[in-house]
Amino acid sequence: MNNHLIVVGVDGSDGSRRALDWAAGEAADRDTAVRAVMAWYWDGVEADVLTATSPEEQRRHASQVLHRQVQEVIAARGTHLPITAELVEGSPAAVLTTAARGADLLVLGSHGHGRLRHSVLGSVSEAVIRKATCPVVVVPTPVPASIPE
Template sequence: MSSSYLVVAGVDGSEGGRRALQWAAGEAATRGGAVQAVIAWSWDGLEYGPIAATQPQEEAERAGRLLDHEIEELVARNGSSLPVAGEVIEGRPADVLSAAARTADLLVLGSHGHSRVRHTVLGSVSEDCIRKATCPVVVIPVPGERPETAAEPAPRT
């Protein structure tokens, strides 16, 4: 990629990953940059999606198809004027994303993806990337359920 401003976006097939990729595309477009969409895959039991593969090569191919689909959807929504590249990398998601962002200006992640453990505010991958990344990290929240009514604070006297 020849653009001087690079935004790396973590993609995993989740709503959070889609929102992160969309936000990354908007940020890159604003700055005249490019997006590198990255998906991590692993055969050691770490999952990014709901269906487990039976062979390592199958897992890598499935990750590639998922990434291609997410990029195609992004281009369908935004047009093809923004440079977007995809990369499928074997490894632990936080390690892969942090390494991919070493030469980036920004790393963008969804707050929760397809992991087994959910944290209160951030997903475990987001938390780990925030600690490891050498560039700024933006975590895009996934809209959750809103309470029906919010209690108003008592008036001060």
């Protein structure tokens, strides 16, 4: 690994926040930059009527989510390493695998948005793992501790 770049898939979910935080820590250890990438597109299937009523609104909402998530991680970590944000129109798996070409690492959260998409089309993480040309890290979502009986 010598390109000095970690790409992280961001979608506003807790899983992607955890992935971005993990990547920022890894980047600090490696003296590597982080690029947070969020894919967006408009099809109306999962659009939140309260936040997105048109493609322009969907893009604006996605941009706000991306930049808020990046700023939260920068504020929490106080990192001196660059974390850039990139908003790209397209399907998440295609956008992320393209963004990660030549990267040292691609980092994803294990669960993001899109239960309907997952049940119909499959997981973004699964598709990315099959298509990626660099190592992929999937940061797991913590499992709640079981209640003693």
